[in-house]
Structure formats: structure tokens, C-alpha cells
Amino acid sequence: MKILFLSDNFPPEGNAPATRLYEHATRWVRAGHEVTVVTCAPNFPEGKLFSGYRNHWRRVEQIDGIRVVRVKTYITANEGFLKRTLDYMSFMLMGFVMGLFERRPDVVVATSPQFFCAIGGWALSVAKWRPFVFELRDLWPASIMAVGAMKKSLAIRLLEKIELFLYRRANAIVSVTESFREDLVSRGVPREKIHVVINGVDLDRYEPRSRDAELEREFGLAGKFVAGYMGTHGMAHALPKVLEAAEQLLHREDIAFFFAGSGAERGRVEQIVTERGLHNVRLIARQPKEAMPALWSLCDVSIVPLRDNPVFATVIPSKIFESMGMGVPILMSLPEGEATGIVRATGSGVCVPPEDPAAMAAEIARLAAQPQSVEGLRQQAWSSAAAFSRDTLAERMLTVLSEVRTR
Template sequence: MHILFLTDNFPPEVNAPASRTFEHCREWVRAGHKVTVVTCAPNFPKGKVFDGYRNRAWQTEEMDGIRVIRVWSYITANEGFVKRILDYQSFMVMATLASPFVRGVDVVVGTSPQFFTACAAYVVAGMKRVPWVFELRDLWPESIRAVGAMKESKALDWLEKLELFLYRKANAVVSVTNAFRDNLIGRGIDADKIQVVTNGVDISRFNPREKDAELVRELGLDGKFVAGYIGTHGMAHALETLLEAAEKLKARPDGDRYRLILLGDGARKADLMQQAKAKNLDNVIFVDSVSKDEVVRYWSLLDVAIIHLRKTELFTTVIPSKLFECMGMGIPVLHGVAGESAAIVEKEGVGIVCEPENANALCDGLVKLAEDPALYEQYRSNALAGAKNYDRSELARKMLRVLESLRK
């Protein structure tokens, strides 16, 4: 079977969509299928093309047996709604124009978070007369409303109508959460064509290891209890809460024991750094994004991983993929996200669930994990055991069965 996958995020980018797509496609190739990915020049999250790439109409490469076609797109940093829409729409157009040159396709997959990629998949599948799959990673444009990136308007209403049209037209919808599936069913989408394939972890890459001694020395972490957030610093993440918690930790008599690392980039990073400087938070360390190979070194530094999103109803439906990476590494979590993902944390017994945007709860949870070695070790052991339930290889095979069922 020849699978054509359209996505605007792909390695060497290191965000969740890029990792999921690559790891799934790699497993499909290993299963004997041909996979072609149409994507753009790697540029997330800074909106700058990575070294070794150019933003041009057509360039190809092969990654672990996957044929990768990169097309031109309007590249911008993750700042400003209009520019982001131009970014999304330019990829939609160029991916649609490039796809006819990919021959012998049996099924097309278009992945969110934004659904203009799914629009391209719908059009391409129609031209090729093959089935197509909408991989649903985010309820977009509902997430725009949740973070206040755009005021209520007829444009948002129109985008929602387009969203529902695509769900109806897709031959199958693969959702990353059960909550997303329930949302679609409640809005009239046929339940029989919606399958759930959660995010997971590549346990061959994310596994327990000793703290990276070089980084410990470089960042001054020797003898410190280290908590960290690794990921996008965006509007959705409310990372100001982490700075408030750091301020409270610093005020404790044993405050010098604690360090907080924030690794990644995004629209809010510069402002967060300014806030930390203004508050003299020398217990907070900011690190720029690193490669996929390097990020595991930074995960190894963490005694506790912090997962956090804004306190809004929409985010009770999401499952941050970094949760599974924490589990694979055996790192207990402080989970500042309510809903389905919090239920996983509690079910698997891998950490403490905190109220989102509650700095006191975050601070108290961190201190509890630092001062209770038995509890900490219990969470660590549970994380390693639970990671096996979210093995990316098996999840990739589950999604492959959905694609194979559509083959004519």
C-alpha cells in the first residue's frame, strides 16, 4: 500500500505532530508499505528555516525509508493570527499542487492541529479517487477561542462549518483522544468512522538514564532538585504560573535546593524571560530548542517534569504527548492539566495532578515530591511500567489497520 501523508510539521522539527507522524510512518515502512510525506521546510517554532534546508518549491530527501517532499510555504514565527493563517494556507495550496506528482497512492492522510492541511488531503484524495483520513490532533478552530487568539466573528463561524464539512467527508477520522471523539459524535459525526489512536512514546529513545554530567556542570545543577517544562512556550501553556511557583520556591528557607528549567521556544518566551529577569528568578533556567537527539539529554536532568496548560474547558479534552515521554524516561510528573490526561496520570499513578494556573498547588506538589522519597520512587516505577501501554510502535500498527481497512 502507498500512503500519502500531508503534514506541515516533520523532523528535524521536534514538536509533537512531527514526532508522531515520523514515528508512525517509520513503522509503516517497516511493515512493508510505501510512505510519501509532503511537508514544508523545517522552521517550527521560530519561523526560521533550519540549517541545511531552503524554502523552495520542491526538494526531496529520504528519512528511514520515508520519501519526504518539501514544498514552499509562507514562513512566519508563531505570532499573529493573520500571518499564521497565511502560513497554513500557503502550505495547503502547495501541498495540493505537489501531490499529483506522487503516483500510485492508495490512501491520503491529512493531519491537524490546523485543518487547512486536511483541506488539502480532501482535495488530493478527490483528484486521485482514493479514500482519505483526517487525523484529529486538536479541535481547531475551537482552540483559537480557548486561548483568545481571535475574537468571536463570522470568520470563526465559517471555519467551524468548514471543520464539520471535513469530518463528514473524511472516510475515517483518527482522533488522538476519546474526548475529541465524543465531541465529534455530539456534533453529529458518524461514530463508526471515528477511531482513537492516542499519542505515545518511542521507548527505544525515551528510556531511563543517568543525568547528563556535562549538562549538570554547564547549568549548575549539581545537588539540585530539578523540575522542568519541555515544549512550546505559547499562549495555551500559561507558563507564567511556573514563574510564580519559582518565586514561591525561592522564598522558602530551603529554596536554593530547587531549580526550574524551561526548554523550548514560542510566542511567549521573550516575555517570560523578561518577567523572570524582573523578578530576579535566578532559580529559573531558560534553554532554547534543541534537536530531537539532544532533547533526551535535557530530559535526563529532570527529577520532575511539569506539564501545564491554561485553565479552560477545551484543554480538558487534550492529552499532551510529553506525558508519555516522561513515563518512558521514568520521570514523575506535576500535571497542571485537567480532564482526560489527568485521568491517565491518576490511573497509571505517575505523578501529582495540580489545578491549572495554580502556582501554590504547583509549588506544594514539587516540594512533596522532593521531600517524600518513597512516593517519588513509587511514581517513577509506575511511570516505567505504564509507558509500555503507550508504545508508539503498537499505536502505529493500530492506525495502520484503519488505513488498510479503507483500501479499495
């Protein structure tokens, strides 16, 4: 089968959409399928080109058997609604135009969270007379309103109409959560066209390991209980509240917080740490994907926060699966929903109310004082990871693509 996939994120970018697509595509290639990914020059989330790349009109490369076509786009940092919209629209246009020059595929797939990419994928499927699969990673534009970037307006209503248009035009929708499927069904999208393939973990890369001694020395973490946050520092993640929890634990010399990543809120995080003298917080910039297992090894618990908004009860942060793969217990701080249900059902971590620094600080202090409890959570996290293996999930999505092709 020949798969043409549009995504504006792809390695060496290391965010969740890029990782999911890469880990699925490599497995599809190993199974004998041809995969072409149309994407842009890597720049997320700082809006700066990665070393070795230029914003060419078109550049083709091979990454682990995947044919990667990078197209020229308007590049900006992951902040500011207008600039990001221009970024998204430029990829929609260029992805469609350059996709026209690709060999006719058996199926065209495009991914969200922003659906301008999906518009390009749908248009390309029409031009090539091929079925279109919409991979739904976020309820956009609902998530825009949830983080306060926009309020209900004529523009939002227009975006919602485009959103429903794409759901109806797609031959199949691959949702990353059951909650997303239920939301679409409630809005009139036929249940039978929606398939759920949640995020998972590459167990070839992530597995329990001893704390990296060199990094432990570099960041002064020896003898400390480390609460880590790994990933995008975005508007949705309520990181100032996590820093309030860190401030409440300043008196605990045995506890440290470790942040790795970048994003729209990174500057604010750095400002808060400096202004409040949070000497118990270590900050490092975004790291390449291959460095992440060593960084995860530093963590005794993985903080997974989101803002206190009902929209975030429907999401499943992908970092919980990497935590499981590394055998790192999860400290979840988001509205009760599908993600908290997974953590509770697997026994892989603990949950506290969202945007509640006092509850988070108290739970971290409790875990630091109860190593046996932490070890039990660690064992549960690791034993649960197999159920979310990327091997199984990639095969599940491939089945959806194959069924769409043969209809």
C-alpha cells in the first residue's frame, strides 16, 4: 500500500505528533508499505530552523525508509494566534501543491491538532481521486478557546463549520481518544467511520534504566527526589501552577523539580523561576528525541498537568505512555476523564485536582517520604506499558487505512 501523509511536524522535531507519525510510519515501512510524508523544515516550537536545514521550496530525504518531502512555509514560533495561523495556512497551501507532484497513493492521511493541514490533505485526496483519512489529535478550535487564545466569535463559528465539513468528508477518522469519538458522534458524525487509535510508547526505545550518573552530577540531583516535567511548555499546561507547588517545597532540600522542553510559555516559566528564586527548579532546553530516555531516568515521578477546563478531560497526554515505558510513576493534574481513568486503572500513578499547587506539593512530599509506595507505582507503570505498545497501535491504524483503500 502507498500511503501519503501530511503533517507539519516530523522528526527531528520531537513533539507528540511528530513522534506518533514517525513511530507508526517506520513500522508500516518494515511491513512492506511505501510511506511518503509531506512536512515542513523542522522548526517547532521555537520557530527556528534546526541545524542542517533550510526553508527550501522542496527538499526530499529518506529517514529510516520513509520518503520525507519538506516544503517551504512561513515559519514562526509556537506563539501568537495570527502568526501561527499564517504558518498553518502556508503549510496547507504548500503541502497541497507539492503533494500534487507525488505519485498517486492508495490513501491520503492528514493530521491535526490544527486542521488547516487536514484541509490540504482532503483537497489532495480529491485531486488524486483517493480516500481521505483524518487523524484527529485535538478538538480544534475548542482547544483554542480552552486556553484563552480566542473567545466564541464569528471566526470560531466559521472554524467549527470547517471542522464539521472535514469530519463529514473524511472516509474515515482516526481519533486518539474515545472522548473525541463521543464528541463527534454527539455532533452528528457517524460512529462507524470513527476509529480510536490512542497514543502509545516505543518499547524499543523506552524501558526502565538506572539514573544517568553524569546528568545527575551535572544538574545537582544526587540524593534528591526528582519531579520531572518533559515536553512542550504550552498555554494548556498550567506550568505556573506547577512552579507554585515548587515554591511551597523550597524548604525541602531533598526534593527538586526538573523541566525539559520549550514552547510558548517557556519564557514565563524562566521568569517565574528567577523572580521567585526557585533554586529547587532545574531548567533545560528542548532536547533531541534520542536524549529523552536518559533525561527520563532522572525522574522519580512524572508531572502531567493541564488547565482546569472541561476540554482537557477529553485528552490523553502522550507523555504518560513514555512515563510507563520508563517505569516512572505519573503525577497527573488535569480534569477527571479518560487520562485519569487510564492512570487509575493501571495503578501507574496518582491524581490530584488540576491547577491545585497545594495538592500537588503535598503529593510530591508524600511520595518522597514513601519510597516503597513509589516502587510499587514504578512496577505498575512498567507492567502496564505493554498494553500501549506502538507496535500494536501502528498495526491497528494500518488496518483502518487498508479497509478504507478497499472500500
